[in-house]
Amino acid sequence: MSTGATNAAFDEVVRLLRFDTTSRDSNLAIVEYVTEKLRGVGVEPTLVPNEDGTKANLFATIPAADGTTSGGIVLSGHTDVVPVDGQVWASDPFDPVVRDGLLYGRGSCDMKAFIGVILAKLPQLVEARLAEPIHLAFSYDEEVGCLGAVSLIEAMQVAGLTPRGCIVGEPTSMRVVLGHKSINVFRIDFRGVAAHSSLTPEGVNAIVHASEFAVFAQRIADEFRDNGPFDEHYVVPFTTLSVNQINGGIAVNTVPAECSLVFEFRSVAAVDQAQLTQRFRTEVQRIDAVMSAQNPEAGAKLTVVAAAPGVDTPDDADIVSFAAACGAIPSPDKATFGTEAGLFAQAGIPTVVCGPGDIAQAHAPNEFIALEQIEQCERFLEGVIDSLSTSD
Incomplete structure (x- = not known):
């Protein structure tokens, strides 16, 4: 396991939190940043813009060592956040701060921590000898009805991607959640x-x-x-x-x-x-x-x-045991909140919800994520890389 990635992950999460990606506004600045990070490690993303070009989804594939892009696992997250209008914060919601082991900022748990950890792990992802690919899928307008993910998943299908499973990194305290309404x-x-x-x-x-x-x-x-x-x-x-x-x-x-x-x-x-x-x-x-x-x-x-749509993944599905093997906490729970998981499942991709942070902090004033949760997510992503790597 990596010992020096925590600072890198923390820094990436902080950078993402400084982007005001409230759903009513554009998310292009954060998409451009993610694009630069991917190109920096030799991965070319595909952008899927909305009709007027003010927002965009992004997906990218880190192929297997033999160049294969079929199969593999999707790591999915949304880039938008809910408004802070009318809320009283102890600090600027878009200028993240740490107090008592908690990182405060809009989107800290919902759900930029998950995306930030992925960005921090990009060098490891591209250097690993993967037996099958890892696909990254980042959407817009999840918070206003899962609107962006519809065209994102369609574009992935048009590109011929056929993932065998998907992990949506919404805040579950790193528990494997099998469903939601x-x-x-x-x-x-x-x-x-x-x-x-x-x-x-x-x-x-x-x-x-x-x-x-x-x-x-x-x-x-x-x-x-x-x-x-x-x-x-x-x-x-x-x-x-x-x-x-x-x-x-x-x-x-x-x-x-x-x-x-x-x-x-x-x-x-x-x-x-x-x-x-x-x-x-x-x-x-x-x-x-x-x-x-x-x-x-x-x-x-x-x-x-x-x-x-909702999602109701069977507890014996391969993606469930895969997530647990990577270090996520097994659980029979189903989420009280909605996610984009149902859209992936509807597209024929078995999906679970598993990510850092507690949904109780999402959307609230003084939203935060415990630094320990970011570290747990790092260990989980390292487990994903290890599980998908070939020993050849």
Whole structure:
């Protein structure tokens, strides 16, 4: 095992934390930095930009000693972070500091520490005589619905990469996490007809119809809570559903013509994600018909804001035993949070979630990661290199 890599890993993590990669902004600066690091060790990355070119995914392959790029393991991470707006920090969130063995900074545990350790290990990765390749996959816009990883995985498939497994380095305290629920976010726009509140029959009240849907959604949430299906490996062992935002109306004496409602559900593997989504579409279509009957100008429309599949990797999958053999902590746990793991699994790549840090610190003010967790991640990456290296 390496003895001098800790300082290198720490330095790389600190450099990454100084990039403000809040999802609403560009991530190109950090992608350019990673590109330079890869080219510095002779690896040429592929960039997959978004439509307007303001953001980019990146993937790169460190081939096997014989030049093979098929098979191998993906190490996956996202470059974006959540905002710090309205949060009170004890220090600048983008100027990382260490206090009492903890490294503070936005993205420290979610999830730039994992990427930083990978960058620190690049010289070892390219010098190793690998029996099979290691693929690096870094995305944009994970924090706003796993948006970037969709085109990233498609580009990897077009390039002919066929990994046998993937490790998504989200914070699990270096435990091997086998699954998480799907993530599904929707907005419904209710278009009513305005009228003076003394003449309500002349209007169509958008808020009333939005409230009707909210009640419908809560009934479904109650069904899952009471009847399941259940998966006891989750802290909340059933599919959850909640209406989390609603906005409408302009004045107390005006029938509201507009109302928007945002809701989400997170489903366990036993629930058909598409079938449940269709259940909501059907209800919106019913409300749309009712509103249109009141006035042809009224109606309701559902928009999918984000939809990422869950993951439920069998505990006997090769990637599970591989991660454990590399030094990760075996566990039957499933994550309360969503990741890009479901997208890799959907693409036919068995995937686990395993990375440094504790999700309890993610997104919070004064986000931190314990330096000991960075060291554990280093040992894990060294285990990955050792496991994939040939003795020839």
